[in-house]
Amino acid sequence: MSGSVTTRVIGSIAEILITNPERKNAISQDMWGQLDDCIRLVDSNDYVKVVIVHGGDGNFVAGADISEFKDLRQSGQSSHTYDENTEKALLRLRRTSKVTIALIEGYCIGGGVSIAVACDFRIGAADSIYQVPPARLGISYPLGSLSRLVELVGPTNAKWMIFTAARLSAVEAESIGLIRSVASDAIWEYVDDLARQISENAPLSIMATKRVIEALSNGGDSVADVANEMSEKTLSSRDYLEALEAFSQKRQPKFEGR
Incomplete structure (x- = not known):
């Protein structure tokens, strides 16, 4: 089963759903393109004020789809092309005029962290897990994602996350500023309330x-x-x-x- 990225709009709030259940929502190159299309769609909707980005089946995004790396990242040039395609979607997410909220449940790893740090806010469930593992894959973290991570958590914390490839709990992620808040329970209610509060403003x-x-x-x-x-x-x-x-x-x- 291939993954997909889809959009749903309810009033002034849009949801972007990333789903690839067989791989815990690992995001393929095709899904990066779909994400770019979804952001462009909601950005053109004058009625939408807030966008909630989330994954399906209890996970956010468990990284890029590594099964594609052998074909799509087999050389410096192909890896550069791969990173350019992902950065296109991430920059559109970063620069959208809408307020973006990453609702994070379960795994938020690698490419999932890239998506999360491109959003305005990150709200994590109590059981959410964060990791940036390129050092375990023998590759470098893409420049755009690295820049946004450093901006958010600072150079020392960014180095620690990447050099150790350690998994962070939601509490640890909150302590270094990677996420804004931990929703101990009822995360959807928490994020919906936040989205509606924002959407009432100019x-x-x-x-x-x-x-x-x-x-x-x-x-x-x-x-x-x-x-x-x-x-x-x-x-x-x-x-x-x-x-x-x-x-x-x-x-x-x-x-x-x-």
Whole structure:
């Protein structure tokens, strides 16, 4: 049975489901392409504000599908092409205007960590397990994923995870900042509440903040320009006027994202 990545939209919240049950949701090269398509689809939907990325059957993603490596990563050039294809999906996930939440149950290994760290938030179930094992496979961790991991947990913790290839518990992952929170029980209820709380706020304001933080992460002299552009865009929006009117009328604002 081949794996798949599919999308479901309910109101302002979209779900991206990664499933490959025979391999604990190990993600194949074809599935990376499907993930890219799913992100593009939800990114084009003006009604979607939050995207929950999760795996099926009690696991997040147990790494890349290693059975493909012999054919797809047999040389430096083929390995580079493989990494380019995966990074295309990961960059689209990182740069989407929507708020992304990785809901992590069970195994989150290798490529699963790559997907998780490309999201805005990571929420782990109490039994979730994290590992970055390229040192056990004799390969290097892709640059984009490594950069995002270091940004999240710092150089020392990133080195420790990769050099030891140790498995981390949810509590350990939370302690180094790899995940935002551990949901001790009812993880779906926890993530749904978080998604709905976010979706009630102004999407343009959130998008602007994501753009500025991304610019800060990338560095360079353009950060101030991006910040000024986003400030002008939000101040000229109908949502800003709606927020002021709702405040004066002592009611909840109804944001439209424009």
